Amino acid sequence: MSGAPVLLEMRSITKEFPGVKALSDVNLVVRAGEIHAIAGENGAGKSTLMKVLSGVYPYGTYSGEILYQGTESRFSDIRASEHAGIVIIHQELALVPGMSITENIFLGNEPGRGGVIDWKIANRRATELMAQVGLEEDPDTLIKDIGVGKQQLVEIAKAFAKDVKLLILDEPTAALNEADSQHLLDLLRGFKLQGITSIIISHKLNEIAQVADSITILRDGRTIETLDIKADGVDEDRIVRGMVGRELHSRFPDHTPNIGEVFFEVRDWTVRHPISAERLVAKHSGFTVRRGEIVGFAGLMGAGRTELAMSLFGRSYGTYVSGQIFKDGEEIVLKSVSDAIEHGLAYVSEDRKAIGLNLLDDIKTSMVAAKLSKISKHGVVDQVQEYQAAESYRKSLRVKAPTVDEGVTKLSGGNQQKVVLAKWMFTDPDLLILDEPTRGIDVGAKYEIYGIIQRLADQGKGVIVISSELPELIGLCDRIYTVFEGTITGEILRKDADPELLMKQMTSVKKAQRA
Amino acid sequence: MSRVKELQKSLFGGTTSNARQFGMIFTLVAIVLLFQILTDGLTLSPGNLISLVSQYSYILILAIGMLMVIVAGHIDLSVGSIAAFVGIVVANIMQDYSVPWFLAILIGLAVGAVIGAWQGFWVAYVGVPAFIVTLAGMMLFRGGNQFIGNADTIPVPEGFRKIGAGFLPEIGPNTGYNNLTLLLGLVICVAVVVREWRGRATRREMQAEVAPMWISVIRVAIPLVVVVFATLQFAGGRVGTSFPISGIILGVLVVIYGFVTRNTAGGRHIYAVGGNARAAELSGVKLKRVNFLVMMNMSVLAALAGMIFVARSAASGPQDGIGWELDAIAAVFVGGAAVSGGLGTISGSIVGGLVMAVLNNGLQLMGVGSDRVQIIKGVVLLLAVALDAYNKKQGRFSVIDSLMRPFRRDTPTGAESPAEAGQERGKSPVAG
Numbered sequence: 001m002s003g004a005p006v007l008l009e010m011r012s013i014t015k016e017f018p019g020v021k022a023l024s025d026v027n028l029v030v031r032a033g034e035i036h037a038i039a040g041e042n043g044a045g046k047s048t049l050m051k052v053l054s055g056v057y058p059y060g061t062y063s064g065e066i067l068y069q070g071t072e073s074r075f076s077d078i079r080a081s082e083h084a085g086i087v088i089i090h091q092e093l094a095l096v097p098g099m100s101i102t103e104n105i106f107l108g109n110e111p112g113r114g115g116v117i118d119w120k121i122a123n124r125r126a127t128e129l130m131a132q133v134g135l136e137e138d139p140d141t142l143i144k145d146i147g148v149g150k151q152q153l154v155e156i157a158k159a160f161a162k163d164v165k166l167l168i169l170d171e172p173t174a175a176l177n178e179a180d181s182q183h184l185l186d187l188l189r190g191f192k193l194q195g196i197t198s199i200i201i202s203h204k205l206n207e208i209a210q211v212a213d214s215i216t217i218l219r220d221g222r223t224i225e226t227l228d229i230k231a232d233g234v235d236e237d238r239i240v241r242g243m244v245g246r247e248l249h250s251r252f253p254d255h256t257p258n259i260g261e262v263f264f265e266v267r268d269w270t271v272r273h274p275i276s277a278e279r280l281v282a283k284h285s286g287f288t289v290r291r292g293e294i295v296g297f298a299g300l301m302g303a304g305r306t307e308l309a310m311s312l313f314g315r316s317y318g319t320y321v322s323g324q325i326f327k328d329g330e331e332i333v334l335k336s337v338s339d340a341i342e343h344g345l346a347y348v349s350e351d352r353k354a355i356g357l358n359l360l361d362d363i364k365t366s367m368v369a370a371k372l373s374k375i376s377k378h379g380v381v382d383q384v385q386e387y388q389a390a391e392s393y394r395k396s397l398r399v400k401a402p403t404v405d406e407g408v409t410k411l412s413g414g415n416q417q418k419v420v421l422a423k424w425m426f427t428d429p430d431l432l433i434l435d436e437p438t439r440g441i442d443v444g445a446k447y448e449i450y451g452i453i454q455r456l457a458d459q460g461k462g463v464i465v466i467s468s469e470l471p472e473l474i475g476l477c478d479r480i481y482t483v484f485e486g487t488i489t490g491e492i493l494r495k496d497a498d499p500e501l502l503m504k505q506m507t508s509v510k511k512a513q514r515a
Numbered sequence: 516m517s518r519v520k521e522l523q524k525s526l527f528g529g530t531t532s533n534a535r536q537f538g539m540i541f542t543l544v545a546i547v548l549l550f551q552i553l554t555d556g557l558t559l560s561p562g563n564l565i566s567l568v569s570q571y572s573y574i575l576i577l578a579i580g581m582l583m584v585i586v587a588g589h590i591d592l593s594v595g596s597i598a599a600f601v602g603i604v605v606a607n608i609m610q611d612y613s614v615p616w617f618l619a620i621l622i623g624l625a626v627g628a629v630i631g632a633w634q635g636f637w638v639a640y641v642g643v644p645a646f647i648v649t650l651a652g653m654m655l656f657r658g659g660n661q662f663i664g665n666a667d668t669i670p671v672p673e674g675f676r677k678i679g680a681g682f683l684p685e686i687g688p689n690t691g692y693n694n695l696t697l698l699l700g701l702v703i704c705v706a707v708v709v710r711e712w713r714g715r716a717t718r719r720e721m722q723a724e725v726a727p728m729w730i731s732v733i734r735v736a737i738p739l740v741v742v743v744f745a746t747l748q749f750a751g752g753r754v755g756t757s758f759p760i761s762g763i764i765l766g767v768l769v770v771i772y773g774f775v776t777r778n779t780a781g782g783r784h785i786y787a788v789g790g791n792a793r794a795a796e797l798s799g800v801k802l803k804r805v806n807f808l809v810m811m812n813m814s815v816l817a818a819l820a821g822m823i824f825v826a827r828s829a830a831s832g833p834q835d836g837i838g839w840e841l842d843a844i845a846a847v848f849v850g851g852a853a854v855s856g857g858l859g860t861i862s863g864s865i866v867g868g869l870v871m872a873v874l875n876n877g878l879q880l881m882g883v884g885s886d887r888v889q890i891i892k893g894v895v896l897l898l899a900v901a902l903d904a905y906n907k908k909q910g911r912f913s914v915i916d917s918l919m920r921p922f923r924r925d926t927p928t929g930a931e932s933p934a935e936a937g938q939e940r941g942k943s944p945v946a947g
Contacts, residue, residue: 316797338799347797355797358790360857369787370798372780379779387721403723423798 007032007197008166013052013064022048023221035188035198037208040218041243041442046201050168054088055081085165089155091174097144102126104143105158129157134187147302149180167191168199173207174440177300177468185211203442205236217242244444251447252475255454259478260291264431264462269323271311281307281318283486289431289462294453296477297466298502304486305466306350309433313347314340341370346429348420350436356420357408364390364404366419371427393422397452414445421452432456433464438472450476470499482506539850539866546870550877557880561752565759569827571872572761573820575865577843579772580816582864585847587809588789588856589638589645593652594843595836597814598821600656601626605822606669606831616675620822627818631811639806661833668832671825679826681760692750693757700746707738761823773861785809789856846871849899
């Protein structure tokens, strides 16, 4: 792509926040018609750079210059950059759940005159745009009734409605399953043929290697290098090296499992969907966990893994129909979260910001929140014990914060996840259920989280890991169950696990051979 | 780190809500001094201070309960009506059935608890938004008051009036002051010193950073000066008056509820529910029970406030308690609570309530009509919360911070300590 003209050049961009330089002298060159990836650990400055570009941080709040289509651009806000054809799609989708696809596509950009919307044009354009992004839905469908993958497509259609020249996608596949991710990446390739330039920010390095033409790597707010994927023969390891500045020998710490007896068993677990009663989210599921074992749950998004886990955890999801839980040979009945905690279960949710943490809390309050009884007498919390407990977790899990008095919002994703892990380790669980424990976390922090999970297993605890990343499951787990539409479709030992086999069982109802 | 920052951090911790309180305390002091000058010293005279306390103690009692309701993410519009309803019930049973006053108080609290259970049931177990439940309650119990009292006024007996209009009695040798008030002041002084000393000991025990000694000295000295001054004023008023009984009730409640919200598991649960209800539930917090108890507690306090008011005005009438809910809500928000729940403190709400009270009282002393007083109070509420919102947007976190900014010479980058820089980093959107 080195021959194509330069569409965008950002020259020595420096952006300071009170007390910190988020970007220092960053350069970015994007050529017309290419897919340009930006990679870097959390906090490397990727999102900040994109916010400078799209006018979220207006001209004057940063230094350096932006050359777009050959002229210097000074965007005063997002509207100005969108007017120039630069559209950014954020990680958190900006759609209104209660409005239809058409309404969302044209939100803030409604066709018509004098504020009166011309629905005929809107509907026709919407249908065209949806075809363009490969979205097959009735344009009148409400956003809340379609899946995340399709919502992402609506966002892109919305960008197209604004006559986009440069499309910026911030972690577009973070919430998507493999199939939807693939569809999205194919779509990006198609856009390239139509002459649309894309910038993609992603933690999923395999996707970058697969789809991007060139990549700019940021570290600590500085440009490290810009590479041509094909010419320089860039692969995942090469990207990781640029991001962390060192070679990660392996993405998983070495670990020799020490697996004991079966201590936790679920039989015939059946749960109804909370709203549509005829739908079963778990169908006669059964599985076992041994002491010291890391058990993976593989499945596509919506397969019912989270629902299964939450329904086990004190019936926090759906309506219980049937099933038994045995722990150490005895049946236990968990009717509430506090029952589950009392019986040594812990559930670390997939969405730490929405349901895992109280973002107003500080680190110490968060860490002890799930078992206050452990440090209180007659309901009065012992603040010395609280501080000391939290402080010891801060040190042992290496949470990057000066003290435990710090607010959790001030932490990066990886450190927040450590706080959530500490919160559940504090409850002295025997079985930890970790739902997407490394989602949205950078490579270095992932490695640390894996280490923590392995240490927990080595203490004789059972660990269940639910993950959408197959390499993670294969690299970390001793045994993997596959789940499809609420049914457990297979059980695979680590030595037999490979992505193809897993994928096959994740997408079929046929009971696979028991390993 | 500048001295101001260090002081602010050590006095109130680093969080948004606390920083807001810091600003509010300064605002309170400024308003008091302003009116002291404008009213030629009338504001801080013994007579005015005493009437200020007895006139606003019931609003502040409501603010305590309202703080917890708001922290849990709800609102209670019915407190004025409940206060009036309980007031008329109590007045009625004392007049018609000659129930002794202390028993009547207990019955009043029980009625409050029953009403609270009723509202809590709808909010917590049925899931009707508190706004609606208490809006209904506002009409229901206002009507109830007028139904029971025949829209008329019922007087209350002498003994009962003590809780609203009583003072610490004169006992002991003639010192020229009210002895019990002096004693009370002394106890508070000792408590302030002990509390600071124990706080330092606890920090040391945690092996955490202990604030510099000069900060502790300030933290003790300022309250001591205020307490000594207030004690002498309250004790030196007209003979027969001293620190009001209702003020003592308020003080005891502030201490108890302050402790409960700060230091107990139950208090933590209220903040957890307001901060992130689903996360709290998945951490084993019994959501429904917390919501139920918070709503119920509010009604009990409303009952108490109603009885104090009736006692103070010697009779219960159909217009009692109108608009109280708004005064209480205003106090809580001026005191730094978040509209979305999860943030706020008892002491902040009390300070917020005092700001509004002093404002009201000072303007009245100056002879400003109640029409203009209303307008000014409305503007103050709006500005206090708006300034807070503006500061959050700008990345500054308190009123005082923005006031001090023009006077600060050090550049933000140079003067910040690494710890501070780390915080800023998280705050600023560099998540990518």
